[in-house]
Each structure stands twice: as C-alpha cells, then as structure tokens.
Amino acid sequence: MTITVPGATDTAAPGGAPAGGLAAHQVSVAYGGQRVLDRVDLHIAPGETVGLRGPSGSGKSTLARVLALLHAPDSGHVTIDGQPLGGVRHRLPAALRTRVAVLFQSPRAATDPRLSLADIVAEPLRATGTPREQAAARAAELADLAGLTPDLLTRRPHAVSDGQLQRACLARALVHRPDYLLCDEATAMLDASTQAHVAAVIGDYQRRQGAGVLVITHDPALMARWATRVVDLPTA
Amino acid sequence: MTDLALPARVRRLRRPGSVGTTVAVVVLAGVVAAALLAPILWPLDQSAVDLSRTRLAPSPEHLAGTDDLGRDVAVRSLYGLRVSLLVGAVAALVAAVIGGLVGAVAGSVGGWVDRALMRVVDTVAALPHLLLGIFIVAMLRPSLGAVIASIALTHWLSTARIVRSELLSLRNRPFVDAAISGGAGRVRVLTRHLLPHVLPRLALATTLMVPHAVWHETALSFLGLGLPPHLASIGNMINDGQRSLLTGAWWASIVPGLLLVAATLALAVLTGRWRDRLDPRVRAELHL
Numbered sequence: 122m123t124i125t126v127p128g129a130t131d132t133a134a135p136g137g138a139p140a141g142g143l144a145a146h147q148v149s150v151a152y153g154g155q156r157v158l159d160r161v162d163l164h165i166a167p168g169e170t171v172g173l174r175g176p177s178g179s180g181k182s183t184l185a186r187v188l189a190l191l192h193a194p195d196s197g198h199v200t201i202d203g204q205p206l207g208g209v210r211h212r213l214p215a216a217l218r219t220r221v222a223v224l225f226q227s228p229r230a231a232t233d234p235r236l237s238l239a240d241i242v243a244e245p246l247r248a249t250g251t252p253r254e255q256a257a258a259r260a261a262e263l264a265d266l267a268g269l270t271p272d273l274l275t276r277r278p279h280a281v282s283d284g285q286l287q288r289a290c291l292a293r294a295l296v297h298r299p300d301y302l303l304c305d306e307a308t309a310m311l312d313a314s315t316q317a318h319v320a321a322v323i324g325d326y327q328r329r330q331g332a333g334v335l336v337i338t339h340d341p342a343l344m345a346r347w348a349t350r351v352v353d354l355p356t357a
Numbered sequence: 358m359t360d361l362a363l364p365a366r367v368r369r370l371r372r373p374g375s376v377g378t379t380v381a382v383v384v385l386a387g388v389v390a391a392a393l394l395a396p397i398l399w400p401l402d403q404s405a406v407d408l409s410r411t412r413l414a415p416s417p418e419h420l421a422g423t424d425d426l427g428r429d430v431a432v433r434s435l436y437g438l439r440v441s442l443l444v445g446a447v448a449a450l451v452a453a454v455i456g457g458l459v460g461a462v463a464g465s466v467g468g469w470v471d472r473a474l475m476r477v478v479d480t481v482a483a484l485p486h487l488l489l490g491i492f493i494v495a496m497l498r499p500s501l502g503a504v505i506a507s508i509a510l511t512h513w514l515s516t517a518r519i520v521r522s523e524l525l526s527l528r529n530r531p532f533v534d535a536a537i538s539g540g541a542g543r544v545r546v547l548t549r550h551l552l553p554h555v556l557p558r559l560a561l562a563t564t565l566m567v568p569h570a571v572w573h574e575t576a577l578s579f580l581g582l583g584l585p586p587h588l589a590s591i592g593n594m595i596n597d598g599q600r601s602l603l604t605g606a607w608w609a610s611i612v613p614g615l616l617l618v619a620a621t622l623a624l625a626v627l628t629g630r631w632r633d634r635l636d637p638r639v640r641a642e643l644h645l
Binding site: 186189190191210211215216218219221222223225227230231232233235244245248249290293296297 | 530531532534535536537538539540541542543545549550553554
C-alpha cells in the first residue's frame with residue numbers, strides 16, 4: 122500500500138497511531154536557513170516494515186537520524202512506545218539508544234578503520250559492559266548469521282569489500298537485539314546477492330523479534346518486495 | 358601503476374630513503390648520540406676555568422677552540438645541546454598535554470565550553486609569546502623548571518587547536534554515530550573512537566614543536582633569563598661568545614650555533630617527512 126500525503130507525511134502516524142512503536146511527531150529540521158523537514162509525522166509499529174521514499178534532498182536521511190536519536194529536531198519530538206524522548210545522543214541513556222539501530226548507506230564511513238571486523242561487531246556489547254568472552258561469542262554468532270567467515274573477522278575495513286563490511290555493520294546493528302532497525306539506503310552499494318542476503322537476514326530477525334523496520338531506498342523493486350507500507354516524503 | 362606515473366612527491370616518499378632524509382637521520386643520530394654520551398666520553402667540570410688557554414683557535418687538541426675562560430667549546434656545546442634538547446622535548450611534551458586536554462574538552466563537549474576555551478586560546482595567542490615567556494620566567498626563580506614552564510605555557514595553543522579541529526571533524530562521522538547508537542558513553546567514544554585518530558596528529562605536532570622550543574630556550578638563555586651563566590647551554594654560549602667575536606674568536610659562538618642549527622634542521626626535515634606520510638592523499642597514493 123502506498124500513502125502519499127504532502128506536508129504531514131504518514132497518515133498512520135500520531136493522532137490515529139497506536140501507542141506502541143517508534144514515531145516522529147511534527148518534526149522539522151533546518152540546516153542553516155535551508156529547511157529539509159517540515160512538520161513531518163512518521164510511525165513505525167512493532168513488526169512492521171515501513172518504506173520511506175522521496176527525491177534526493179527531501180530529508181530521508183535526516184529523518185532517519187532523528188528517529189535514530191542522533192539528531193535533535195528544531196521542533197517536534199520522537200516517541201518510543203508513546204513516551205516522548207527528552208534529548209538525543211548522550212543525553213539519552215544507553216538502554217534507550219540501543220533500542221534503535223541504524224544501518225548506514227556507506228559501510229566504510231560507518232566503521233572505525235582501526236578496528237577489526239570482530240571488534241566492530243562486538244564493540245556495542247563491550248561499550249555497554251558485556252564481558253569480553255561473551256561479547257566475542259555473540260559477535261561470532263551474529264557474524265556467522267550475516268555471512269561473514271571467521272577469516273574475515275580478523276581483517277580491518279580496508280581489507281574487505283563494501284559488501285563484506287556491510288554484513289559486519291548488519292551484525293553490529295543486531296547485536297543488542299534492537300526493537301527498531303533503520304536502514305538508510307543500506308543496500309545501495311551492494312551487489313544483488315549481498316543485497317538479497319542482507320534483506321533476508323533482516324526479514325528473519327524481524328519475524329523472530331517482532332522488530333519495526335524503516336527502509337529507505339531508491340530501488341522500487343526492493344521497496345515493493347520489502348515494505349509493507351510506503352511513505353512518500355515530499356521536498357520541504 | 359608504474360612509479361613514473363606517480364606525482365614527484367609520492368615517488369620521493371615511496372623511496373626507502375632520500376638523500377635529505379638519510380643526511381637528516383645521520384646528523385640527528387650523531388649529534389644526539391654525542392650529546393648523550395658526552396658526560397661519559399668527555400667528563401666536564403662546568404665551573405672549571407683555565408685562564409692560560411683562553412680563545413685558542415680550533416686545533417686537534419680543541420676541535421672547536423676554547424672560549425674566553427679557556428673552556429673547550431666543542432665539549433661545552435655538546436653539554437649545552439643536552440640541556441637544549443631536554444628542555445625542548447620536555448616543554449613540547451608538557452605543551453602537548455595541556456593543549457591536548459584543552460582541545461579534547463573543547464572538541465568533544467562543544468557548545469559554550471568550546472567557545473569559552475577557544476576565546477582563552479585566542480587571547481593567549483594574541484600576546485607575543487616571547488614576551489609572555491619572559492614574563493613567566495621573571496615570575497619564577499631562574500631554573501630549568503622555570504624555562505620549561507615558560508615555553509610550555511606559551512606553546513600549547515597550536516596543539517589545542519589541532520586536537521579540537523580533528524575532534525570536530527570526527528565526532529559527527531557515521532562510525533561515531535554508530536558507536537553512540539550502540540550504547541557507547543562519552544568517555545568510551547572519546548577514548549576508543551576519537552583520540553586514537555587524533556594521536557598521530559598530536560604526536561606530529563609535538564615533534565614539530567621540539568625544534569621551536571629548543572630555539573625558544575636558546576633565546577631565553579641568550580637574554581640571560583635561562584640557566585645560570587656558568588652552566589653550559591647553547592643560548593648562554595652564544596651570549597658569552599658574542600664578546601669574543603670582536604676579538605676574532607668566532608668559534609666561541611658560531612660552533613654552538615651551528616650545532617643547534619644542524620640538530621633542529623635534521624629534526625624538522627624528519628618530522629616534515631612524517632607529516633607528508635600522514636597526509637591522507639599521499640597515504641592513499643602510497644596504499645598505506
């Protein structure tokens with residue numbers, strides 16, 4: 122189903138939206154004098170896959186960053202399960218931040234070039250106090266799920282392909298078992314087989330955990346296959 | 358890609374050692390080794406004078422002649438260089454720690470803290486640093502510690518700016534966003550993801566500061582604000598030697614001056630090469 126509503130984007134969002142889920146309410150963002158989001162609403166229910174599309178510069182990635190609790194909107198707010206959040210980034214507790222994971226478009230920019238792939242996957246667990254052995258075991262399990270062979274885990278980002286690196290990013294994103302996963306053109310730089318594998322792993326995770334997923338993509342075929350509901354984001 | 362297709366600078370850096378680099382390594386290693394081993398090879402009583410051997414020209418017995426108190430200029434120059442290098446290295450290190458801390462706080466906290474700290478940096482930078490250094494030394498008792506404090510307190514600004522600007526460029530990168538999203542706290546993000554990227558630049562800035570700090574120490578000693586006059590330091594020796602210049606004993610100030618130029622120039626050449634290799638464009642072309 123495709124919903125296109127200029128201005129206020131998502132008709133399934135606030136107002137008539139259920140209390141559960143991740144939602145943006147009347148979110149506006151401007152960079153300098155340039156407004157990129159203008160009173161946008163978006164709601165992602167648990168277990169739902171929402172597709173977000175729009176022309177380049179329409180603010181899709183900015184909206185994803187707002188929903189990922191990484192960017193403070195100029196006005197409006199974000200709620201999780203109906204609870205308004207009073208800040209972004211380090212102003213929120215780690216337990217709340219880890220409920221929303223992001224899969225970025227460029228795996229190379231999204232990984233610390235100094236760390237091995239095993240460390241990249243295990244890092245969120247180490248950062249939240251998980252003992253080294255447990256973190257390594259969980260990272261190995263997820264790396265296997267994402268299709269990374271053990272020999273790749275010892276390599277650093279510069280020694281693997283974009284596809285292999287995005288698999289590591291996917292494993293990292295799932296390591297805390299997030300309730301919501303935001304995929305910001307996460308498959309744009311991947312070949313067809315890696316794209317299919319990433320989509321399959323996310324779909325399987327979503328079925329098991331009942332996670333809500335936001336998919337941002339310019340690929341109509343992928344959007345049609347993946348998203349259960351599509352939201353158009355007009356240029357602000 | 359053949360070597361000839363690469364830019365000249367990249368070709369130069371690809372070679373294991375250019376002539377300039379080799380000369381710099383040999384000069385620096387030789388000078389530093391001689392300065393470090395001087396107390397073992399040529400023990401010296403710093404206060405001993407021999408008025409029967411004043412202003413002797415360079416000879417096999419006194420390679421750089423003697424000064425107007427009959428002291429061997431070559432040996433005293435090596436002792437002086439020990440002091441200059443020690444002061445330069447320690448002052449640069451202390452300045453890097455102060456600047457690194459200020460830059461780390463400004464760059465990672467941001468907001469009004471960043472603005473306030475940067476105004477402090479701008480204010481200190483607006484003061485002539487030699488005059489400020491002289492003021493600091495004058496406030497303290499003349500000693501090695503006072504000279505180091507004077508140089509460190511006037512030279513931390515550049516490292517603060519470097520660390521801050523590096524952190525500002527790093528802190529909104531997607532890999533830092535991913536770390537924050539993954540639950541990393543402020544300290545974890547700073548120590549695990551930000552500072553390791555800043556440290557090579559900080560180390561380079563510190564090393565580049567050493568020759569500058571050495572010259573600063575020399576200037577203070579030359580002005581009579583450094584070490585006590587009887588202790589060998591390059592600045593003291595150049596200051597003492599200028600009196601001998603009028604009597605034709607050029608070696609008393611020229612030799613310590615040349616030694617200082619050789620050591621600091623070699624250090625500057627080597628750190629310049631290091632800086633080139635840290636340049637991301639060069640690193641990409643070198644496949645580092």
